[in-house]
Amino acid sequence: MTTTAIQTPPTAFTTLALDNWKLAIAGGLGVSISACLAMPATSSFWVVAVMMALVAVTFVVNAFRRHYYGGLLVSPAIAVLFVMNIFPLLWSLGLSFFSYQSNQQAIRFVGLANYSKLLTDDLKAPELWANLTNTAMFTVLTVSVQMVIGFLLAVLFAKQFPLRRYLLILVLTPMMLSVVAVGVFFSYYYDPTFGVISQIIKAWTGEQFILFSSKAGAVAGIVFADAWMWSPFVMLLVLAGLVSVPTYLYEAAAIDRVGSWRRFWTITFPYIRGLLMLALLFRTIEAFKMADLIILLTKGGNDTMTISYHVIRIANEQNKTSEGAALSYLLLFVVIVLTNLYLYIANRRSQGN
Amino acid sequence: MKYKTRLKSFATALSFVSLMTVGGAIKASAEDVVLHMAVPDWPPTRIMKDMFDREYKPASGNKVTLDVDFIPWPDFYTRVNASLTSGEKKYNMAVSDSQWLGAFIEGGYFRKINDLIDADPDLKKAMDGMHPKILNAYSTYPNSTANYYGFPQFPDILVSYARKDIFCNDEEQKNFKAKYNKKLPCTGEEFDDVDWELFGNIGEFFMRKKGDMLAGKPADDDFYGVGFQVGKGYDFSTSSVNSFIWQAGGDIWDETKAPDGHAEGQVNSDVAVKALDHMLSFIKYMPPVAKTGTMDIFKTDELFRAGKIALNVDWVGLGEASLDPKTSQVADKLVFGMAPGTRGADGKLNRTSQIGGQPFVLTTWNTDIINKEAVGFVKWWLSKDVQTEYASKGGQSAIKDVYSDPKYSTYRPWNRTWASSLDYQKDMWHVPQFYDLLTQQQDQYDLAITGKQDAKTTLDNVAKYQENLLKEAGLIK
Structure with a gap:
């Protein structure tokens, strides 16, 4: 759809009109700040909300009068994004500078104390560091295992063989299961008394096998469960790339007697590289947030605590809202740095080619 | 005539209104x-x-x-x-x-x-x-x-759940007597008198491999002496550790003694360290899942109902399932006693226990x-x-x-x-910081239960954390 914006002179700043968004912002800010200073929080919150709504109305009226229909069409999405995402994000940023617990009424401004406590306190900082290290370890291990297995599965399913369709459905099933079901399933799978792994090993050695008795075992168990669940996701993406390679390229390569390794690097890989990078990005984001499987399998025991589980515990269970918010912002910072690094590498590679 | 009709309709309306009012009043009184x-x-x-x-x-x-x-x-x-x-x-x-x-x-x-x-x-x-x-x-x-x-x-309280068919077996009774020179408990009253020493003997005695004789028959699977909660989730290990510490004469941080009662020195006292070590000494007689730190009240109950444990200590609240043949393989073989205690010099049992x-x-x-x-x-x-x-x-x-x-x-x-x-x-603490106290303590006990840290280091870490937290919260000076 094309829209024609009408070039009308902008409304003067001092004109009292419904499309004067500049005045609305200035007035809204003034009223909001005064309300925050003069009124109790329960009332000033609503004053600020009304001011924000007023600004939003002036934006809409302004867009409507000037026929910015494109902007009007996306405005509901922006409004939802603002209310559900950006506003809570800013709110929690504000909270991180206060001393506030959700189960207590008192609130006090403490500046950067929450951040400095998390980073320098001799009890909290080592815990944060240990949990970050564990998260990095889980991210590297689960994502690498999933990428390799997912890729190999995709190569397998790109070929035609009997019962392929049925096996494909079977392989995709874990991805569709609820994490809770997978967690319960694997907790029995690994159980030393009832579990099938222990029973098989016991048939050989005569001793029950306690996988979760060491950190290495617990990590292996969690990585395996996560890979079992999410490798099919990588496979699905890679498979989409593999089936999109035109067969005439392979035929030409066969005529030229190109070796299978070179055929893969020069024909197949360029087609799936983008999808592999996408799978890597999705899985890394998910792995960085890992908490559910750990809660279900080890409850963070055996030194398997991750940073997400740590945040859940601080913010939701211990009700230390401000400290949880500060920790979340530290995490956000890590994520932004990592994402930018990833995008930089991805861009450089695509430009290099 | 017209007047009469009017009067009639007025009377009808009035009676209707009063009916509605009375009805409304009845309705209002029964909300x-x-x-x-x-x-x-x-x-x-x-x-x-x-x-x-x-x-x-x-x-x-x-x-x-x-x-x-x-x-x-x-x-x-x-x-x-x-x-x-x-x-x-x-x-x-x-x-x-x-x-x-x-x-x-x-x-x-x-x-x-x-x-x-x-x-x-x-x-x-x-x-x-x-x-x-x-x-x-x-x-x-x-x-x-x-x-x-x-x-x-x-x-809710903790009680001992025991297998009558095994404990009352003549052969087991004879062998136990020969090994420990003690009577293997069989009746409820005898279980009431079990102290932790006898509990440990029972634990050691009933560790059987698949095929070993158990109550006159070869065991169909590995069998374990004892069970109680030592899990990382919620308050599962804390509940057990608290009872051991109290019975040994030690104490957890006691909020009734605040603001002068400190955590350091009390939580990690020698008595408390010994009590934690004592508790840890029973893990070797439990099903191997205990070593993973996931032996909570539900797991130990499940293992007991599946016929894998001789003597289990668990909450009464979970008892119904053990009596139901649909959910318990041992429903008809049970005997119950008071939870074990620590025997004092006077021969009496100190049974102080975490309340449920x-x-x-x-x-x-x-x-x-x-x-x-x-x-x-x-x-x-x-x-x-x-x-x-x-x-x-x-x-x-x-x-x-x-x-x-x-x-x-x-x-x-x-x-x-x-x-x-x-x-x-x-009971343990009622203070607002309880979940903070609890989760850090559970993490530390987990390290001790899974064998990564000794009792002294564990309680030193717990005491240091609690002292710091409680001071920050203004609960201790």
Whole structure:
């Protein structure tokens, strides 16, 4: 759809009109700040909300009068994004500078104390560091295992063989299961008394096998469960790339007697590289947030605590809202740095080619 | 004629209006009141709801409905905490673990009930008739003061669950006597007298491999001596460690001694370290899952019901499933005793134990009519007949008149131990920082249970953390 914006002179700043968004912002800010200073929080919150709504109305009226229909069409999405995402994000940023617990009424401004406590306190900082290290370890291990297995599965399913369709459905099933079901399933799978792994090993050695008795075992168990669940996701993406390679390229390569390794690097890989990078990005984001499987399998025991589980515990269970918010912002910072690094590498590679 | 018709229609209208008014008045005097309640999903709350629906007739004449959210145990704290702190004001009543009291009272969610008790002689009588240890644990904040907040919903204690078929077997009796020169307990009364030393002997004695002889037959799978909770989740290892420390004469950080009572020096005292070591010494006689740090109350119960453990110590609240042949392979082979204790120099057992069970509380946003109906429900719930019926269906009561009735011990096989166990019950902290104290402690105990850290380091870490946290919170000087 094309829209024609009408070039009308902008409304003067001092004109009292419904499309004067500049005045609305200035007035809204003034009223909001005064309300925050003069009124109790329960009332000033609503004053600020009304001011924000007023600004939003002036934006809409302004867009409507000037026929910015494109902007009007996306405005509901922006409004939802603002209310559900950006506003809570800013709110929690504000909270991180206060001393506030959700189960207590008192609130006090403490500046950067929450951040400095998390980073320098001799009890909290080592815990944060240990949990970050564990998260990095889980991210590297689960994502690498999933990428390799997912890729190999995709190569397998790109070929035609009997019962392929049925096996494909079977392989995709874990991805569709609820994490809770997978967690319960694997907790029995690994159980030393009832579990099938222990029973098989016991048939050989005569001793029950306690996988979760060491950190290495617990990590292996969690990585395996996560890979079992999410490798099919990588496979699905890679498979989409593999089936999109035109067969005439392979035929030409066969005529030229190109070796299978070179055929893969020069024909197949360029087609799936983008999808592999996408799978890597999705899985890394998910792995960085890992908490559910750990809660279900080890409850963070055996030194398997991750940073997400740590945040859940601080913010939701211990009700230390401000400290949880500060920790979340530290995490956000890590994520932004990592994402930018990833995008930089991805861009450089695509430009290099 | 016209006048008459008018008069007639006026009279009809008047009678219609008065009929409506009377009807309205009747309707207004009998209101529909819904009590929204959050409870954990397990038999003690299901039985309560069932009894309410079938039997409860409010004295006020209102139509009172109990709308219960049955929440699975593992999510219970998280869900209730989220509901209360979010400010949604959804629940009028909630079952609360006793250690949550401080956190939710300080948050302004749980209502103090002293005025309700003082205003109602029947309720006062019911509260006065309660075992003082239960009243202290379930109702008071600050801990052990006369500020009341909770009514008992389901009081709970630890008991010993044992396999009669194995313990009473002649061959096992003979071999045990030969090995330890002690009588292997067989009857409930003999289990009442089990101390931790005998408990350890039992643990060692019943460690059997698949194919070894067990009570005259080859064991069909590996078999283990003992079990109790040593899991990382919630308060599972803490509950066991607390009992060991108290019985050894040590103490956890005691909030009733604040602000002078410190955590450092007390939590990591030599007695406490020895007690933790003592507890850890039994893990080798438990099913191997104990070494993974996931042996919680549900796991040890499951293993016992699957016939893998000789002697298990667990809450009464989980007992029903072990008696049901549909859920228990050992349903017809059980004997119950008091939980083990530590024998003193005088030969008497110190059985001080972490109390289980839960009170239920009223929330602060209830209207007068909701409070009135909630109190009506509580009075009905704590009345002798209702508590007796509840006990007969598998519940428990903390009301003296109810549990001292000789019939009480006949309702369930573990009830024999009930009255005598109540005197030994003690609770952990009620302070608002409880979850912080608990989770750090659980993490540290997990390191000790999975063999990564010794008892001394564990308790030193716990003490240091608690000292720091409690000082920051202003609870200790």
